[in-house]
Amino acid sequence: MKSFRRELTFHTPTRRAFLNITPQVEEALRESGIREGLCLVNAMHITASVFINDDESGLHHDYEQWLERLAPHAPIEHYRHNDTGEDNADAHLKRQVMGREVVVAVTGGRLDFGPWEQIFYGEFDGRRKKRVLVKIIGD
């Protein structure tokens, strides 16, 4: 069994953003030389998500609006986590809706995707350097 590890780094200028990271994951897979196995991609920070959906800007706008309705940023005093001096409690909630990680099948040396699947990094508390882990195991 082979294994491969790669960290990806992101620094979004805005508090919230969705970034298509499929090319970076595909590059890691190519470098790994793994043909059959599983590829884990996870946020290493707890106010960010990795998820699979559509690369369509209207949808990303809808996610943004919807998550803000489910878990509003303000008033920040609404959250006990923010009593610690943080203002990012909402980001910890939004991340749970969108998920921490995806596991993607690797078949014939490629990410084994359906027609529209793309991997996104979902940032909910950006404006600083944050990391995503890619771990691939297989043969």
Place this chain on the structure above:
Amino acid sequence: MKSFRRELTFHTPTRRAFLNITPQVEEALRESGIREGLCLVNAMHITASVFINDDESGLHHDYEQWLERLAPHAPIEHYRHNDTGEDNADAHLKRQVMGREVVVAVTGGRLDFGPWEQIFYGEFDGRRKKRVLVKIIGD
């Protein structure tokens, strides 16, 4: 390390449905001959989910009602994704709540389940052919 791949195909007559796909996943596992490992089951489409919960019709009714409250289908003009000509923005949101995939342990040649765990395909934009991927790795 062995690996095994199987696609399952579904065509639900209704827009939304929950289907128990545990027997198909168990059949794939038997064919794989894998005794110890991990089994990934994921929706290949981005308006559908694979999740594990209870095979109880009242609960499925509750999921349906709850998801419709969290991410209503109508008015479809509410969503920017639907400006593309689609009417399924809500399905992309519902899928995030219920999840894209499950990873199940394989132990002694069986899905290593708790007492009530069953695998479901959650369709949120059906009435067409859609696929689920089963990928199993192990020995």
Place this chain on the structure above:
Amino acid sequence: MKSFRRELTFHTPTRRAFLNITPQVEEALRESGIREGLCLVNAMHITASVFINDDESGLHHDYEQWLERLAPHAPIEHYRHNDTGEDNADAHLKRQVMGREVVVAVTGGRLDFGPWEQIFYGEFDGRRKKRVLVKIIGD
């Protein structure tokens, strides 16, 4: 390829609770002897979650309040699942938001975590014995 299986057992005195189970998962990993691979940790019951987030009591209070707003316990007659004699339909919903499982990379014999990642058991229908499965595969 090696594989390792461990069940963890919990019995929370309250209906809902969040328990940091990272030490137990780390102990399982040490016993496994696996240095490179993937570690699956999943609730074996369908009214509980395993998730990764911050070990901060204010945040756990926020999760509790937020989940109760998204999927209220009462009135229990609101849910068709509760017509079966149960009163835990809300727990099945809350578990979907927080997730069933996490998959964690194993690198150099350790859980390959970001700076604040900790694994939690989220109980939404406790006051009885329930189990979590740890399955680790790799070399």
